Amino acid sequence: MTAWIVTVGEDFPDHVRFAIDDGFWDTRRRRDIRAGDEVFFWLSGSGLVAWVEVTSDLRDLRAGDPPAHWHDARTGGYQFRFELRERKVVNVDRSWKAISAETGITQLLSNGMIEVPTEAENYFRGLFGQVAPPAPAERPRTDFQFDPEIYEPGEDTRERAMRAITLRRGQSAFRDSLVDAYNSRCAVSGSTVLPILEAAHIDRFFGAQSHHVSNGLLLRCDVHTLFDLQRLTIDDELKVRVSPTLRKTEYASLDGKALRLPKDQSAFPNQDALRRHAEGCLWLSTTP
Missing domain, CATH: 3.10.590.10 (ph1033 like domains)
Known part of the structure; x- marks a missing residue:
């Protein structure tokens, strides 16, 4: 190997x-x-x-x-x-x-x-x-329940795909709370296509305590990826900021847009968490 x-x-x-x-x-x-x-x-x-x-x-x-x-x-x-x-x-x-x-x-x-x-x-x-992950042959199997890392012969691949989508969207209760808070609308793009809206953690995931609605944003799947990769962030004025490397792409139009906020202020994204995410985007300090 x-x-x-x-x-x-x-x-x-x-x-x-x-x-x-x-x-x-x-x-x-x-x-x-x-x-x-x-x-x-x-x-x-x-x-x-x-x-x-x-x-x-x-x-x-x-x-x-x-x-x-x-x-x-x-x-x-x-x-x-x-x-x-x-x-x-x-x-x-x-x-x-x-x-x-x-x-x-x-x-x-x-x-x-x-x-x-x-x-x-x-x-x-x-x-x-x-x-280091053990080789598949060494992994003990005590039952035939679904393992997201192993494909079992005869498994319904459609069911497997749906489970993978669910994992990407985020933990069910956490996502549901964000869907409710943001009225089923992406906080950045405004998309209302619910199947592609995902629960994005603002701070890195450290366990169940991170699943509070204030530590999350409801984001369209591609925007979620850019947010996780720190190519897109939210500044201290609650405006969307896009990395200069994306300025010649379709994401350029998002730069400077106001973040869509929940009606309930208790569900607003945590300012300290947003600040920590923005501070990790080194390009932000050199972007006008």
Whole structure:
């Protein structure tokens, strides 16, 4: 088993979420990536944002393959694909300079894909707060209940997909409280398409105590991804701020918009939590 760091350009912050939702990643160059390997995604300008397990060997793209949702799918020159499944998605608060010093990795992120030395693999797993995942054959199974990381032969894939959507939307009670507070409308975009509205935590998730309505925003799924990746935030005037890297995209129109607030002031987003999120967006201090 080998671990890899894959760099994602800062102009495409949603490509990681596309990959996790679609279950595959496309590349331009052939590498010796095999089923059972691990990949740590690095988003330029943000840092480590996701840890996934590779579930198929890297192979040539075929005519009948499902299309990728990449913004540059037609122009990016992608030739190869490997399949994957999510281990953990979270922003890791560590610079590449610090990681390089602590692991001895001297390769540049601009290389696009870096093979992680064996002795550094546990270091990266530790950054995501988890130990190395055991091989599937070693995982004890005491029943046949649904395990979100393992596919059982004969399982209804439609039911599996619905459960995955539910997990992405957020814990049921927390999401329900936000749907009520925000009147079933995205706090940023104003979208009223309920199936794509998700419960976004403002502060990082630390347990059930984080599920208070004041620590959340009801966001459209793509806006939720940008918020989690700190490419979009809320300033101290409760206005939406968008990273300069998105200024030439459809998200530019959101910059400067007033955040939609609940009618009940007790459900207003916590100002300290919003401030901490904004402070993590280093680009905000240099954006006029």
